[in-house]
Amino acid sequence: MNFNWMAWTGPTAAFFLIILGMLITMTVWEIRVPGGAPRRGILGFETTRGDRLFVSLLGSAFIHIFWLAFFSLNLWWAFALACVYAVCVFIWV
Amino acid sequence: MRLKWLVPVIYIFFLLLPIYWLVNMSLKTNEEILSVFSLWPQNLTFDNYRVIFTDKSWYSGYINSMIYVSINVVISVTFALPAAYAFSRYSFVGDKHLFFWLLTNRMAPPAVFALPFFQLYSSIGLFDSHIAVALAHCLFNLPLAVWILEGFMSGIPKEIDETAFVDGYSWPRFFVKIFIPNIASGIGVTAFFCFMFSWVELLLARTLTSVNAKPISAIMTRTVSASGLDWGVLAAAGALTILPGALVIWFVRNHIAKGFALGRV
Amino acid sequence: MIAKQVNQKAWFMVLPVFLIVAFSAVIPLMTVVNYSVQDTFGNNVFFWVGFDWFRDLIHSERFHQAFLRQLLFSGIILAIEVPLGIAIALTMPKKGWGVPLCLVNMALPLLIPWNVVGTIWQIFGRVDIGLLGHTLAALGIDYNYTQDPIAAWLTVIVMDIWHWTSLVVLLCYAGLCSIPDAYYQAARIDGASRWAIFRYIQLPKMHRVLLIAILLRFMDSFMIYTEPFVVTGGGPGNSTTFLSIDLVKLAIGQFDLGNAAAMSLVYFLIILLCSWIFYTVMSNVGEESSPKGGA
Structure with missing residues (x-):
């Protein structure tokens, strides 16, 4: 078995490790404090921690794409924006 | 509402028509397909199926x-x-x-x-x-x-x-x-x-x-x-x-x- | 909703499914992510290009057009198939010998391999040997789906209606069958109009299956590949090149890995967003409408 074709790079490996880390953190958190802290946020339906994480990640991906589409500035700005967005999601959604 | 049954009938007709055409074509020879336009096979042949079952x-x-x-x-x-x-x-x-x-x-x-x-x-x-x-x-x-x-x-x-x-x-x-x-x-x-x-x-x-x-x-x-x-x-x-x-x-x-x-x- | 017992051991029952699906889903997805930030000249030699592929893709006219075509196609499909499906489901017989006859015939197109569906319509629409094309030509209508973009679009849309309306019909029919007769009797006693019965009895009961139908039809039309590819090959020109067709052209036709990977990811993100919206709406509708009795 040869997995060279997957063409791993440092940054993508780090990216997936961070995602994996997030999933592990969420699992541990869920086991420590079960129930997922459900609440009704500004979107008008019940969300749990996991939902908020998903909304943050998906939204961040779209923020990056739109940044590429409309601005020529460095992508780290989009990253910063995505972080702010994620914090907002965890507070209000 | 008396004609209600017509709707599914027409729909099924619409569904079956292209399938009928495919089956119809499979029972014709290539010459007939390309030369004559007919709603059913003029000289019925099962050769096409024979090709599939023997090859x-x-x-x-x-x-x-x-x-x-x-x-x-x-x-x-x-x-x-x-x-x-x-x-x-x-x-x-x-x-x-x-x-x-x-x-x-x-x-x-x-x-x-x-x-x-x-x-x-x-x-x-x-x-x-x-x-x-x-x-x-x-x-x-x-x-x-x-x-x-x-x-x-x-x-x-x-x-x-x-x-x-x-x-x-x-x-x-x-x-x-x-x-x-x-x-x-x-x-x-x-x-x-x-x-x-x-x-x-x-x-x-x-x-x-x-x-x-x-x-x-x-x-x-x-x-x-x-x-x-x-x-x-x-x-x-x-x-x-x-x-x-x-x-x-x-x-x-x-x-x-x-x-x-x-x-x- | 029944309160479910908390049991972490249930993970072991899900584990095999999780592993099989993860094997087929996660490894390819990771590979796509890896490709999307690199360029290659073959032989497994890759070099880092960062987000250039994404930047190219977002600004490429080709992607915009494929995307717009895709949206237009899915929109048209939904706008025709959903009302048509409801109408046919409402007129279907509820009992008697007509029921199995309708069900079997209507389910038939769903079980035909997709490229055979394409072949059927390719033949059916041809002016020289196809019934549809020949008839239209005999009526003096200028119809040629290999040359005329409008004819190509019409062919692909009619084909999709032929292929998939049955799914909407069968889903709605299943929903209608679950309405007890007592509801209709009550409505008759109240002297409810046909429209009122539809609006206040049948539609609420179909609510859930209808959402499933819209979800499935939207998603499946959004990733349609085989049928239009067989009929038109994406042409004439690029007029029926939908997202999947474009993607396969890039990845396998031109072996343009990085570009195709970036496109895959953007495509996948859009699908993910749509699935999430539908899923959230669906589960919330399910929870809210039951205590109110459906409104």
Whole structure:
């Protein structure tokens, strides 16, 4: 078995490790404090921690794409924006 | 409202017309197809079908398709049963998100996965085998099977489980002896849907096979010969691919309406 | 909703499914992500290009057009198939010998391999040997789906209606069958109009299956590949090149890995967003409408 074709790079490996880390953190958190802290946020339906994480990640991906589409500035700005967005999601959604 | 019955009749006529045309063409010779325009075969011939049943490169396609579809249905239903039971009866860490993630795979376009699939299955030495196609089709069939079965299982009252456990049944014995008979029609419907989506899929099946496991639908694309398209044989091959589906529908016709409710109405 | 027992051991029952699907889903997805940030000249030699592929893709006219075509196609499909499916489901017989006859015939197109569907319509629409094309030509209508983009679009749309309306019909029919007769009797006693019965009895009961139908039809039309590819090959020109067709052209036709990977990811993100919206709406509708009795 040869997995060279997957063409791993440092940054993508780090990216997936961070995602994996997030999933592990969420699992541990869920086991420590079960129930997922459900609440009704500004979107008008019940969300749990996991939902908020998903909304943050998906939204961040779209923020990056739109940044590429409309601005020529460095992508780290989009990253910063995505972080702010994620914090907002965890507070209000 | 007196003419209400006309609507389904017209619709069915619209559905059957192109199929009729295909069958009609498969019973004509190539000369007749290209020279005369006729609503039914002027001189009926079964030569096109004879070509398919005698040429190994043709009929092996049907056998290959049948093999990987069967493997896929067996894998999907067997593995989905306990998983669907877990989803319908228990709550566990990450259950909702796992369920959603499974469903997103049902929605993911096969085109996205085609190329990496080719490399993945080549690297583990499964390229051009039936099991590779069956496993690849599990990507969308397993989630579907879990989804449908979960719907059916949620309709079974929990008291059945509890009574059985009080009566001293172990979990595997309860599952096989009591639970499975209760959702037999659900299993049938699930198998039907798995058969359907595995049978009709082409992109992944074609990407993952070259000779030994090539499905009939991929073989059909090669009727372009030196003398142009062999319309008659193409039509005959197409008509034959409709048969297994028609047979399967006939077997599940009494459950089909319930099945389409996905047990969730 | 029944309160479910908390049981972490249930993970073991889900584990096999999780592993099989993860094997087929996660490894390819990771590979696509890896490809999307690199360029290659073959032989497994890759070099880092960062987000250039994404930047190219987002600004490429070709992607915009494929995307717009895709949206237009899915929109048209939904706008025709859903009302048509409801109408046919409402007129279908409820009992008697007509029921299995309707069900079997209507389910038939769903079980035809997708490329055979394409072949059927390719033949059916041809002016020289096809019934449809020949008849239209005999009526003096200029119809040629290999040359005229509008004819190609019409062919692909009619083909999709032929292929998939049955799914909507069968789903709605299943929903209608679950309405007890008592509801209709009550409505008759109240002297409810046909419209009122539809609006206040049948539609709420179909609510859930209808959502499933819209979800499945939207998603499946959004990733349609085989049928239009067989009929038109994406042409004439690029007029029926939908997202999947474009993607396969890039990845396998031109072996343009990085570009195709970036496109796959954007495509996948859009699908993910749509699935999530549908899923959230669906589970919330399911929870809210039951205590109110459906409104």
